[in-house]
Amino acid sequence: MKSERFKGYLFAAIATIAFSNIYIFSKAALNEVHLAQFGVYWFFIASLLNIGWLVKSGGHRAIPKLSRRQWRILALLGVLEILTTTSFFLSVQIIPDPAVTSFIGNLFPVILTLMGIVFLHERFTWMESFGAVMALVGAFIISYQGGTTLASLFIPGTGVVLINAFFAATASIVVKMNVKTMSPELLNTNRAVSLLIFSLLMFFIYGQSLLIPISALTNIAIGATLGPFVAVLFIYYSFRHIEVSKSSIVQSLKGIFVLLGSYLYFHTLPLVHQLIGGGITVLGVMIISLSRAGFLKRKK
Incomplete structure (x- = not known):
């Protein structure tokens, strides 16, 4: 049992580090190419890698045995992933600093937790409620820019990140x-x-x-290998060994890795209030994840 948990946390850690790099390399590539060009190259590389791994692992033998229900699930996941990924890369393209995008994206575990309650009948504690409120407050601080209308109240791209978080959480529940x-x-x-x-x-x-440009192709190749192949695959592996909530504990640290990578690659840092808000979202997500995993329960 301990071995299974260790594997789950290890897979989640590898996925988190790999996924953090998606923000960096996709942002660098999208600064040079159209989103449609980016998508073709990015997912062509990802498809080659995944198909190759599927054949090598023998997973392709299961395809002829899939039931109609399973084909419908795969079709549903395909649609959800299109909506999730399109909104994700749109947000990366719109928001200048990848770290800011990542911090706002910490609303994903909040939505995932709520969906877990509704669809997986998981319980929700007061501690998780507190963490969710913290994550929401942090996201508000990050995205607030002081406008007087709803359109100008938050930085451009905030709504796209929210849409991404909703569809990503939905896809995670289905997976x-x-x-x-x-x-x-x-x-x-x-x-x-x-x-x-x-x-x-x-x-x-x-x-x-x-x-x-060659520079864009290089960034796409690195990002597509780390993201759609390594990161997503290892997240799915982690789900096999530990609960979604426990996997989310490790994934909640993603923003810190993105912040570091963004500084090293682009030499940029979020504004002070965005750093504060980002820290609050990370702490809120950590509280949710630790509580969901049972680490914050009172000992009797």
Whole structure:
């Protein structure tokens, strides 16, 4: 049992470090290319890696045996991932500092916890409520820019991050409910291929060119390997060994890694109030995750 938990936390840690790099390398690439161009290259590389790993692991043998219900689940996940990923990269493109995007994105565990209560019948404690309020307050501080209207009250891209968090949480719940019957390799390959098909469609609609700078292609190659392949695959692996809430404990540290990477790569830091708000969101998410995992329960 301890070995299983260790594997789960290790997979979550690897996924968190890998996922943090998505913000950095995708931001660098999106500074040079159109989102449709980015998507085609990003998910072409991700699809090749995932299909290769699926075949190597033998997971492709399960495809002919999938039931109609499982095919419907894969189709649903494909749609959810398209909505999740599109909104994610839009937010990365809109918000100048990747660390700010990551800190606001800490609302994802809050929404995931709420959905866990509704769909997985998980219990919600006062401590988790306190953590959720902290995360919401922190997100408000980060995104607030002092406007007098709703449109100018928050920094551009805040609404897109909220949309991303909602769809990401929905997809995570669906994955958690089905990861025991469908392998992480299959789920991740389905995600990458669905996004590649969507990216190709957008590529032709916007009439983009396949010619992009070498620097952008390099950033895409690194990011696509760490993100859609390593990060997502290891998150799914962690779900096999530990609860979603326990995996989220490790994932809640993502913002710190993004902050460090953003400073080293772009030499930028969020504003002081955004750093404060970011710290509050991280602390709030940590409280939620630790409580969900049972570490903050009173000893009798």
